[in-house]
Amino acid sequence: MDQSDFDDRRRALDAAHRRATEFLGSLDDRPVWPRANLDEMLDAFGGPLPDDGTDPADVIEEIASRADPGLVAIPGGRFFGFVIGGTHPSALAADWLVSAWDQNSGSSALAPATVAMERVAGQWMLELFGLPSTASVGFVTGGQLANFTCLAAARQAVLSRAGWDLAENGLRSAPPLRFVVGADRHGSIDRAARFLGIGRAELIVVDSDDQGRMRPAALEQVLAGGAGPLIVCLQAGEVHTGAFDGFQALIPIARAHEAWVHVDGAFGLWAAATPTLRSLTAGMEQADSWATDGHKTLNVPYDCGMAIVRDPADSIAAFRTGGDYLMYTGLDPWDVTPELSRRARGVPAWAALRSLGRSGVVQLMDRLHANAVAMASGLRSIPGVHVVNDVDYTQVMFRLESDDATRVLGRAILDEGTAAVTGAEWRGRATQRCSMSSWATTTADIDRTVAAIRALVLNA
Numbered sequence: 001m002d003q004s005d006f007d008d009r010r011r012a013l014d015a016a017h018r019r020a021t022e023f024l025g026s027l028d029d030r031p032v033w034p035r036a037n038l039d040e041m042l043d044a045f046g047g048p049l050p051d052d053g054t055d056p057a058d059v060i061e062e063i064a065s066r067a068d069p070g071l072v073a074i075p076g077g078r079f080f081g082f083v084i085g086g087t088h089p090s091a092l093a094a095d096w097l098v099s100a101w102d103q104n105s106g107s108s109a110l111a112p113a114t115v116a117m118e119r120v121a122g123q124w125m126l127e128l129f130g131l132p133s134t135a136s137v138g139f140v141t142g143g144q145l146a147n148f149t150c151l152a153a154a155r156q157a158v159l160s161r162a163g164w165d166l167a168e169n170g171l172r173s174a175p176p177l178r179f180v181v182g183a184d185r186h187g188s189i190d191r192a193a194r195f196l197g198i199g200r201a202e203l204i205v206v207d208s209d210d211q212g213r214m215r216p217a218a219l220e221q222v223l224a225g226g227a228g229p230l231i232v233c234l235q236a237g238e239v240h241t242g243a244f245d246g247f248q249a250l251i252p253i254a255r256a257h258e259a260w261v262h263v264d265g266a267f268g269l270w271a272a273a274t275p276t277l278r279s280l281t282a283g284m285e286q287a288d289s290w291a292t293d294g295h296k297t298l299n300v301p302y303d304c305g306m307a308i309v310r311d312p313a314d315s316i317a318a319f320r321t322g323g324d325y326l327m328y329t330g331l332d333p334w335d336v337t338p339e340l341s342r343r344a345r346g347v348p349a350w351a352a353l354r355s356l357g358r359s360g361v362v363q364l365m366d367r368l369h370a371n372a373v374a375m376a377s378g379l380r381s382i383p384g385v386h387v388v389n390d391v392d393y394t395q396v397m398f399r400l401e402s403d404d405a406t407r408v409l410g411r412a413i414l415d416e417g418t419a420a421v422t423g424a425e426w427r428g429r430a431t432q433r434c435s436m437s438s439w440a441t442t443t444a445d446i447d448r449t450v451a452a453i454r455a456l457v458l459n460a
């Protein structure tokens, strides 16, 4: 490489650093919801592919300027939509290194440093969650792929126990597989099932209670009399209410029918990391697989999810690849996930955990819960606002008397700009949801948000 190429690289990185810092510095004052829509952004970036190139640093300046009105203030302290974390400083900076290093992290032979960091981050998480230290941890893009990855291992294993080699003989003539889910499962479970050849009509749905927790008696009833390969999907952290399935009651019922038990804990698994919330997850360690996210509660950049499987042999059976040119050195990332080449997405997770330490993770979790409690109490103090769910974890759902007024309020909150919340239907009623998932949210952020919502409600 000649000196001018090296200079291009440095100037482009300097520009990115400066513009990234400017963006982060603007978070406290900018409207949380974007001012520009997709069509405006397509105009900003569109047009025919230019014939001539542009200086790399100028490209970065262009990107930063044109994107700005269409950016959502997700890394700030007042984005409460969906269930979405911010970005912890160490994780963000580590993510820049990941791109600069450009390590192909599917294989330890090819990328020993990043694969080692991922393996250690995985171990640390197992320790935080109270899960078996021998489980495999596959870093994937998020909760969706973590659910898929775990359930692919599950399908392989339950069919294998029934004497069917799925890898050899495929699904078409396999023994029938019962796939049991809760009524308030996350939509990514249905998609994972679909990717695995299990149709919507084949899902066996178990009734849930008012917070969205699977009813043990209903599970018992659904499983009675059946036989053969069985997967039961449970949930730690319902996406609206934050509720946890009662693992201590449910898992023994599933076990009595020789089920593989999977737990979707995209944001809920993290409750196990702090003594104050751990009881929510009691019994969950008895499951066979667990899906969770790094980019939600741990506050690492996109994309980062973890597929955890109790017996690594089950993930290997589902995912290990052939290919004589691939160098094998034992348990590699590509043995336990669907990907081959990929970025070292576990490195920011290592950085966040190293930076927080165990006590920092505990404090983070306790603060997210305290923020939810404070938000709920602030919202309850506004005339006409009802908090809909039990605020046991990080989720707060609220509504006004009428569904129309609730929807109008949701739009008004986004337009006003102080905070972002997102709408949903819960038990047939329109609601607005706030998720406390960001390390950056302070008490002042909660107060500002409650004040803004109060003003909108009173002036409506």
Ligand SMILES: *Cc1c(COP(=O)(O)O)cnc(C)c1O
Residues within 6 Å of the ligand: 083, 141, 142, 143, 144, 145, 186, 188, 237, 238, 239, 264, 265, 266, 267, 293, 305
């Ligand atoms: C967010 C979420 C998912 C999906 O995770 P992604 O990271 O968006 O792929 C799955 N399950 C639950 C309960 C979730 O909250």
